[in-house]
Amino acid sequence: MWTKASKMRRAVTGVFIGSVLFLASNAGADVLSDQSGAILVYPKVTVDTSGVFGAPQDTIIQMTNTSNSVVSARCFYINATGHCSNNDEPCNEQVACETGATCVPQWNKRDFRLTLTKRQPLAWRASEGLSDLPCDGIGSPDGCALGSNIGADGSVSSIPPVQEDPFYGELRCIQVDSESFQPTVGLNDGNLRGGDLKGEATIVSIVADAPDARKYNAVGIQSMANNNNDDVLQIGGVDAEYNACPSVLTLNHLFEGATVIYGAGAGSSTVRTDLTVVPCGVDYLTDTTDPIVLQFLIFNEFEQRFSASTSFDCWRNLALADVDTRLGPFGDSFSIFSASVQGTLGGQTRVRPVGNANQSNGILGVLDERWMSASSGPERTAATNVHFEGAVSIGDQMILSPDN
Amino acid sequence: MRMTMRNWWIAAAATALGTVAAAGVASADLTTEKSGSIVVYPKVIGTSERDTLIQMMNTGNATAHAHCFYINASIRGRWIETDFDIWLTKQQPTHWLARSGRTVNFFDAFGSDGAGFDPGLIPPVPLGFQGELRCVQVDESGAPLRANKLKGSATLIRIADGDVSEYNAIAFPGNPNAGVGNNDNVLDLDNTPGHAGEYDACPDTLTINTFSAGIDDPIVTELGDCAVSGDCPIETFLTLVPCAQDLERLQQGKVTISIETFDEFETVLSTSITVDCWLNASLADPIFAGVFKRDTLAVTARFNPVPGNGGVIGVGEELRSDSDGGLDSAWAAYNLHIEGNRFDAARNVAGVLRTALTCAGGSNAGDSCTDGAQCPGGTCVNGVLDQIVLPEQP
Secondary structure (H helix, E strand, O other): OOOHHHHHHHHHHHHHHHHHHHHHHHHOOOEEOOOOEOEEEEEEEEEEOOOOOOOOEEEEEEEEEOOOOOEEEEEEEEEOOEEEOOOOOEEOOOOOOOOOOOEEOOOEEEEEEEEEOOOOEEEEEOOOOEOOOOOOOOOOOOOOOOOOOEOOOOOEOOEOOOOOOOEEEEEEEEEEOOOOOOEOOOOOHHHOOOOOEEEEEEEEEEEOOEEEEEEEEOEEEOEOOOOOOOOEEEEOOOOOOEOOOOOEEEEEEEOEOEEEEEOOOOEEEEEEEEEEEEEOOEEOOOOEOOOEEEEEEEEEOOOOEEEEEEEEOOOEEEEHHHOOOOOOOOOHHHOOOEHHHHOOOEEEEEEEEOOOOOOOOOEEEEEEEEEEEOOOOOOEEEEEEOEEEOOOOOOEEEEOOOOO | OHHHHHHHHHHHHHHHHHHHHHHHOOOOOOEOOOOEOEEEEEEEEEOOOEEEEEEEEEOOOOOEEEEEEEEEOOOOOOOEEEEEEEEEOOOOEEEEEOOOEEOOOOOOOOOOOOOOOOOOOEOOOOOOEEEEEEEEEEOOOOOEOOOOOEEEEEEEEEOOOOOEEEEEOEEEOEOOOOOOOOOOOEEEEEEEOOEOOOEEOOOOEEEEEEEOOOOEOHHHHHHOOOOOOOOOEEEEEEEEEEOOEEOOOOEOOEEEEEEEEEEOOOOEEEEEEEEEOOEEEEOOOHHHOOOOOOOOOEEEEEEEEOOOOOOEEEEEEEEEEOOOOOOOEEEEEEEOEEEOOOOOOOEOOOOOEOOOOEEEOOOOOOOEOOOHHHOOOOEEEOOOOEEEEOOOOO
């Protein structure tokens, strides 16, 4: 029989355990595009130097070690460029194959490792990579005074170009220990050891002989204290090693075909928006992904609510109007993302991935806007990071392929 | 024995409550990707060359009210503030152009620019406006409300050809816990992992990844119309505003910042600048003393306020041109990265934690201290308390 004292003690113990669990479940609830992290995700990297899919373009990747220590990273380019089933020509959701053929998306990776000296910034074109890093003593024989891009195990840092041109896909880098090249927590107390990598991607295209550019911040997933350094990265959930991915992406956007009049009537443009999404959980060991269903909730400026859904496998870039209509511009005017359907210019959309019993199917993404001026100028673009809300409960796993 | 058990209960209960309290303030960074109770658009332009599309959303299921302030910094040394109120229904998005504002018109045609629930009368900015927009979530009475339901973005538009660049508004989440702070017109930016305050503290460090000032863009050089070396530069502009503002007394925030830049060879150069209300300058500007003019493509920089100064926030914007110049160019804006907080963990530009402690708030605000007892009504911290002071409402 329990005494009153023991009941109270159990009650207090319950509160204690509950509060600790509460903290554990809430502390790791942020992925961030404005702070450094231990996993860096560039959801959209495009290379098309010959202009197969439209304007010639390439991506400048920037990556920096924000700490005062040498850090290393293992990185993965994920190639999601489609190829036609009949002739292997490149294709995507906007550029179709010949009649009777289908566009078969692919998902293959190219990995590389690099070591960054303290506070070192790097920038490279995705189409070219960086065969020699500044402080490896190869391209610049004098190297650097304070550090080297040679890993502690003697491995030379080298960044390869993307797998093919044209290329559509993502880049993902994981901070690793500079000796063992196994995943590790950050080294900088300034950000609570959440990770030391930060980056940006700038997609530069040439449209009608004029440059166009759009830029976004890479998404950082911060490390938690209990990182066991193996190749299975637990992102959120029980025994989380990294902060959980968001449970909802929220998008600020203009509805498809919205006409924005600016300069007090001096100009106007028609706007369309693309969303690029990638899964938080990936398996680079077996190169497999599961389909993820995305539920969309759309609000217009009348507070009216609509919903739609779609799915994707490993990487998807789609116009908002293609979420609920056939691919391409044909059905856009019937889409619930169409300004002519919604009746207002501005919208807010909440994108929720549907999880299962084993994983949350968290996602990350970035938005591109395409503005076409009424004065017949070339199409202009802008990119922006999406907003995040909440944290998935079960979590996701990122499984790395062996490094040697 | 009885005393021992009682102490155990007290210790356990205190730990539990402390843990819950810590969870309540665990997330204590301003953000460009989540909603907050104060949203800042550091760069708003309304000139004959560029206009700005402001988008703002209520992310909650209840009506959200906000009190907004345009800060016109186009005339150096003169700080002009214009304020207005908006209200947004459940999950409502809204938008307006800086140069046009938004009228309240129940007869806007379906699909036209003004269609939808008008959020209130939003005045146009005067032609030539350059400055910031800052909105504070309030309740129906106009008192500040830390409900964290506002988020937004700004799109800068070049009028001649519709070139666009976009960034996310910077949000300061408020601490909604009852009993923390008050709802007066002095908004304390003092919520950190170590201190349960009103609004999340300003960042201690801004970090920016950029390119050597004036260096040619490698993609435009190869794919674009680039006749000779030096014809296709990347010019980066930095816009910074102090976190602290006194809108009641119209006192401009002023912050001096130490800057360290690193190139790809790890070479370090440093300088300092002063942000007086609003700064928008090219990294090639002489005020930066050439520290961004380097021999490598990539450059990174860390911005830290000097001791005793509050924090700053900002955005970057890059301009790429080709040999033809003029409209053969493109802007791309982006949000800066942040590190640490200015309230209780100030660091120097080398990343070393400062040790000097100062009273933040209270009757001895600004005095040096060694513990909290020396700061009645305040806190002994090694940082600075930034405050936003709103005008008194009638």
